[in-house]
Amino acid sequence: LLFATLSDRLSATFKNLRGKGRLSEADIDATAREIRIALLEADVALPVVKDFVAAVKERARGEEVSQALNPAQQVVKIVNEELIEILGGETRRLRYAKTGPTVIMLAGLQGAGKTTLAAKLALWLKDQGKAPLLVACDLQRPNAVQQLQVNGEKVGVPVFAPEPGNGTGDPVSVAKASIEEAKRKLHDVVIVDTAGRLGVDAEMMAQAAGIRDAVQPDEVLFVVDAMIGQDALTTAQAFLDGVGYDGVVLTKLDGDARGGAALSIRQVTGRPVMFASTGEKLTDFDVFHPDRMASRILDMGDVLTLIEQAEKAFDQEEALRAAEKLTGGDFTLDDFLAQMQQLKKLGSMTSILKMLPGMGQIRDQIENFDEREIDRVEAIIRSMTPAERANPKIIDGSRRSRIAKGSGRTVSDVNGLVDRFFEARKMMMQMARGGGMPGMPGMPG
Numbered sequence: 001l002l003f004a005t006l007s008d009r010l011s012a013t014f015k016n017l018r019g020k021g022r023l024s025e026a027d028i029d030a031t032a033r034e035i036r037i038a039l040l041e042a043d044v045a046l047p048v049v050k051d052f053v054a055a056v057k058e059r060a061r062g063e064e065v066s067q068a069l070n071p072a073q074q075v076v077k078i079v080n081e082e083l084i085e086i087l088g089g090e091t092r093r094l095r096y097a098k099t100g101p102t103v104i105m106l107a108g109l110q111g112a113g114k115t116t117l118a119a120k121l122a123l124w125l126k127d128q129g130k131a132p133l134l135v136a137c138d139l140q141r142p143n144a145v146q147q148l149q150v151n152g153e154k155v156g157v158p159v160f161a162p163e164p165g166n167g168t169g170d171p172v173s174v175a176k177a178s179i180e181e182a183k184r185k186l187h188d189v190v191i192v193d194t195a196g197r198l199g200v201d202a203e204m205m206a207q208a209a210g211i212r213d214a215v216q217p218d219e220v221l222f223v224v225d226a227m228i229g230q231d232a233l234t235t236a237q238a239f240l241d242g243v244g245y246d247g248v249v250l251t252k253l254d255g256d257a258r259g260g261a262a263l264s265i266r267q268v269t270g271r272p273v274m275f276a277s278t279g280e281k282l283t284d285f286d287v288f289h290p291d292r293m294a295s296r297i298l299d300m301g302d303v304l305t306l307i308e309q310a311e312k313a314f315d316q317e318e319a320l321r322a323a324e325k326l327t328g329g330d331f332t333l334d335d336f337l338a339q340m341q342q343l344k345k346l347g348s349m350t351s352i353l354k355m356l357p358g359m360g361q362i363r364d365q366i367e368n369f370d371e372r373e374i375d376r377v378e379a380i381i382r383s384m385t386p387a388e389r390a391n392p393k394i395i396d397g398s399r400r401s402r403i404a405k406g407s408g409r410t411v412s413d414v415n416g417l418v419d420r421f422f423e424a425r426k427m428m429m430q431m432a433r434g435g436g437m438p439g440m441p442g443m444p445g
C-alpha cells in the first residue's frame, strides 16, 4: 500500500518517544534523524526532506508545549501539521468558470492515466450535478479516442471526437470545436484529454500549449503516475515549463509503497495536488485532501482528531494533575468522576470511542454504549463519603447497600462500578507507563 513503509517507520519513531516525560535535545535529534531516514526511504525529494525535518525540529524545540499532550503526541501533532503543509495545506477545489462552460485540460505523459482519469473526472462531475463533455484530443496514441469513447459510455458522458476516417485530425481544431459543441448542447464542463508521449518531448509540449491557447482552460491539470518516483518531479517541471498547469492529479496511488512523489510534488512545483486516482475502476477517484492524506500516512486513525479535541476541551492543569496521579497510582474515585466530566466536554462518549484506533472489533459495544451510564456512575460516586472516594477499598457490604439506596441504584451496580474503577486504574497505569493517551481518563464499562 502507498506510504506503507513511511507509515511503519514513522510509527516506530513515535514509539521510541512514548513514556518520555519531556523531550531532550537528544530525543529531538534522534527523532529528526529517524524522520529524515523515513522520508528518504519513501523517495521524497532531498530538498523537501531537509525543509521538513528542519521545520519539525524547530517546532519540537520551540515553546509550543501543550500540557494536554505528552511528548510523543506533541511530535505526532507537529509532524502531522507539517505533512499537511507540504501536501498543500487546504484542499484545493476545482474552480468553475463564472460564465460559459468550465474548461479543464489534462496534460501528462502517455501511460500516466490521463484517458482513464478523464472519464473518472467526468463521472465525479456528473455526481456533483454537472453535465460534462469529454473531448478526445489525443489523436496520437492508437485507440486513445476509442478508449475514451468506451469509458465515456461506461460513465454515461458524451465524447466529442473527430469523425472516424477523417484523417488524423488536428487536435487544436477539435478542441476549439468542442467548446462550441459544449455551448450548443449546454454542457457546463468540458474535459479535454490531450496526447502524451512516453517521454518529455518538445512537439508534445507545443501541441499541448496550442490546445491551451485555443481553449483558454479554466484549469490545466497535470496528470502524473505516482509510481514513477523521482521521475515524476522531472516530468512535472518539464510540463510546468512547457505548458504550465494549475493543479496536479496523482494516479496509481493504489500501487506505490513509497509515494515520495506525492509528498514532493507540491513543494517542487508550487502547484497543489487536486485529485487522486486510486485504481483501475472508474470510481477509484477522489478529491485530494492534504489533511486526510497526512493522517493516512501517520496511520494514527483519528487519534489526531482526538489530540485536537483533547487540547481544546481539557482543562490543562486538571489533565496534568490527573496524569501525575495516574503515574503515581493514587487515582481516586473523585478523579475518576472529574475525568468523566472532562470527557463529557469532548462530546458524546460514543463518538470519542469511535475515534480511537483499533476500536473496529468492539464496534458493537460502542454502538450500544449508553450515554446515561455517566450519570449513573456519577450518582453512585456522589453517594460515597470523601474517604470512600479516596480509597474505595474500604467500602464494605453494608456501605455498598447504603450507597446503592442513596443513588437509586442496585448493589450490583455499585459493585460493578468499584470493580471497573480498579480495572480502569490498572489499565491507566499501564497506559501511562506505555505512554498511551494521557489525560484520557478511564472509561466505564
Ligand code: GDP
Binding pocket: 108, 109, 110, 111, 112, 113, 114, 115, 116, 117, 196, 251, 252, 253, 254, 255, 277, 278, 279, 280, 284
Ligand atoms: P494515458 O496514456 O495517460 O491516457 O493513460 P491511460 O488512461 O490509458 O492509463 C494507462 C494504464 O494505467 C491503463 O492500463 C489504466 O488502466 C491504468 N491506470 C490508470 N489509472 C490508474 C490508477 O489509478 N491505478 C491503477 N492501478 N491503474 C491505473
